[in-house]
Amino acid sequence: MPQRVLVIGAGFAGLAAATSLADKGYDVTILEKNSMPGGRARMFQAEGFTFDMGPSWYWMPDVVETYFARFGKKPSDYYNLVRLDPSYKVIFSPNESIDLPAGIDKLEILFEQMELGSGLKLQEFLKQAAYKYEVGMNRFVWKPSRSVTEFLSLKLLYDVTRLDVFQSFATHARKFFKHPRLLEIVEFPILFLGATPENTPAMYSLMNYAEMALGTWYPMGGMHELVKAMVSLAEEKGVKILLNQTVRKIDVLNKKVNQVITDKGIFETDVVVAGADYNHVETSLVDPDNRNYSDDYWQKRVMAPSSLLFYIGVNKRVPRLQHHNLFFDEDFKLHAREIYETPQWPTKPLFYASVPSKTDPSVAPEGYENLFLLIPVAPDLTDDEVTREHYFDLIMNRLEAYVGEDIRSHIVFKRSYAHRDFKSDYNAFRGNAYGLANTLQQTALLKPSLKNKRVNNLFYTGQLTVPGPGVPPSLISGLVVADEVAKEFV
Numbered sequence: 499m500p501q502r503v504l505v506i507g508a509g510f511a512g513l514a515a516a517t518s519l520a521d522k523g524y525d526v527t528i529l530e531k532n533s534m535p536g537g538r539a540r541m542f543q544a545e546g547f548t549f550d551m552g553p554s555w556y557w558m559p560d561v562v563e564t565y566f567a568r569f570g571k572k573p574s575d576y577y578n579l580v581r582l583d584p585s586y587k588v589i590f591s592p593n594e595s596i597d598l599p600a601g602i603d604k605l606e607i608l609f610e611q612m613e614l615g616s617g618l619k620l621q622e623f624l625k626q627a628a629y630k631y632e633v634g635m636n637r638f639v640w641k642p643s644r645s646v647t648e649f650l651s652l653k654l655l656y657d658v659t660r661l662d663v664f665q666s667f668a669t670h671a672r673k674f675f676k677h678p679r680l681l682e683i684v685e686f687p688i689l690f691l692g693a694t695p696e697n698t699p700a701m702y703s704l705m706n707y708a709e710m711a712l713g714t715w716y717p718m719g720g721m722h723e724l725v726k727a728m729v730s731l732a733e734e735k736g737v738k739i740l741l742n743q744t745v746r747k748i749d750v751l752n753k754k755v756n757q758v759i760t761d762k763g764i765f766e767t768d769v770v771v772a773g774a775d776y777n778h779v780e781t782s783l784v785d786p787d788n789r790n791y792s793d794d795y796w797q798k799r800v801m802a803p804s805s806l807l808f809y810i811g812v813n814k815r816v817p818r819l820q821h822h823n824l825f826f827d828e829d830f831k832l833h834a835r836e837i838y839e840t841p842q843w844p845t846k847p848l849f850y851a852s853v854p855s856k857t858d859p860s861v862a863p864e865g866y867e868n869l870f871l872l873i874p875v876a877p878d879l880t881d882d883e884v885t886r887e888h889y890f891d892l893i894m895n896r897l898e899a900y901v902g903e904d905i906r907s908h909i910v911f912k913r914s915y916a917h918r919d920f921k922s923d924y925n926a927f928r929g930n931a932y933g934l935a936n937t938l939q940q941t942a943l944l945k946p947s948l949k950n951k952r953v954n955n956l957f958y959t960g961q962l963t964v965p966g967p968g969v970p971p972s973l974i975s976g977l978v979v980a981d982e983v984a985k986e987f988v
């Protein structure tokens with residue numbers, strides 16, 4: 499009889515763990531609370547529009563390829579991936595914006611035009627970033643981070659020095675570039691990591707390599723195509739995905755989980771991999787005696803920002819925008835302070851507008867535009883309709899000022915989403931969107947462990963454990979935990 503594994507949650511990490519374990523011969527069932535798999539990457543359809551609910555930037559296509567290759571597949575077996583060019587637009591004011599072209603050669607020309615000598619500097623910056631990507635993404639992120647011995651080989655120690663682990667990204671970037679616009683451009687990918695460039699190790703210039711060298715991609719049909727592909731592969735491997743099953747309790751007997759209780763029934767098991775938010779599993783599903791971490795530990799974690807989101811359908815085309823648009827037309831330092839130092843609703847936030855209908859006609863009715871607007875905000879804020887509307891007006895004013903046209907009177911669909919939705923849909927700790935911030939103090943061994951220290955057969959996966967937040971790391975997290983399960987439960 500194969501060992502039975504229950505995976506809690508059908509996000510990227512849960513799906514990856516389940517698929518890998520089924521591939522290794524385990525009898526795997528996923529218990530997912532929502533009516534659709536994908537977790538934060540779910541989608542919904544309304545009024546002829548298809549909205550991706552969470553991720554919109556498809557970066558590190560190599561990680562996704564590695565994922566499918568593990569099972570003898572390719573992304574192209576499931577969806578059509580296109581590279582975006584320009585990769586994205588940065589808007590500094592209604593009259594000043596830059597389109598970032600795809601390809602390093604074109605980026606070097608753009609940099610050189612803005613700051614003399616910066617084209618060559620970009621080459622050197624990216625050469626170092628390429629090394630960090632190679633070491634970081636091919637070795638470090640695949641470590642389960644359960645013991646310091648994993649990092650003790652001489653080669654790795656040597657790598658740590660070249661990886662700039664102890665220098666901040668902000669300091670590192672200023673050794674190469676002086677022009678404030680160029681600094682904003684190279685610091686943008688760091689925002690994905692959920693901490694400021696001052697608090698992020700320079701090692702993460704690997705994100706610049708990912709963005710500038712490997713490119714920004716888009717799966718035609720939407721980001722949810724990746725979820726559909728992963729579900730299809732999981733089912734092909736024999737994974738059973740049970741939707742609308744909210745896990746209420748992980749029952750432990752003699753240091754072993756023996757059953758998992760949902761709102762619909764009781765499931766016996768040999769192993770549990772929890773892919774739901776780590777804090778929720780610890781504080782709501784297992785008894786206090788069996789937790790890895792105290793409440794105090796969780797209170798001290800630095801969370802990545804949450805988000806206030808708007809899904810908007812517009813009954814006309816919106817000019818001047820690209821697929822990805824960053825509104826960097828306010829002071830980032832003030833916004834960052836209001837996220838991290840004195841958490842509060844931001845005074846003048848930066849925001850991001852994704853317009854996938856610029857690339858993909860299938861996500862909006864003909865002649866219409868699909869807009870996804872995102873304001874990064876501190877976790878755990880009081881989230882009510884009045885506040886959401888205030889921010890909607892604020893960013894619409896800026897959006898309309900940039901495109902030079904009225905958009906509001908052309909809106910035919912609108913839905914907002916923020917903290918209270920993250921909590922109710924995903925049991926998200928403090929209503930977080932992207933998990934834990936990638937600060938040095940929350941990296942590798944210092945992240946919540948992927949194994950329960952008191953319960954022998956309880957493992958964790960997903961954006962709150964190793965290696966961290968984002969679609970590629972969540973996939974890796976699932977594969978890493980599956981390998982750890984296989985080491986202990988043959």
Ligand SMILES: Cc1cc2nc3c(=O)[nH]c(=O)nc-3n(C[C@H](O)[C@H](O)[C@H](O)COP(=O)(O)OP(=O)(O)OC[C@H]3O[C@@H](n4cnc5c(N)ncnc54)[C@H](O)[C@@H]3O)c2cc1C
Pocket residue numbers: 506507508509510511512529530531532535536537538539551552553554555556557743744745746773774775778805807872923924925931932959960961962966967968969970972
């Ligand atoms: C708005 C937004 C934009 C983002 N943009 C990007 C981007 O552009 N690029 C990128 O790479 N990353 C992006 N991310 C981050 C990325 O989406 C996440 O890191 C990733 O999807 C997390 O996957 P996960 O499997 O760890 O968690 P989740 O997707 O949260 O999956 C956990 C699953 O567990 C389920 N669950 C919770 N509690 C229970 C329970 N009690 N019982 C059963 N099931 C339960 C949840 O319903 C969910 O399906 C974005 C995230 C958000 C929110």
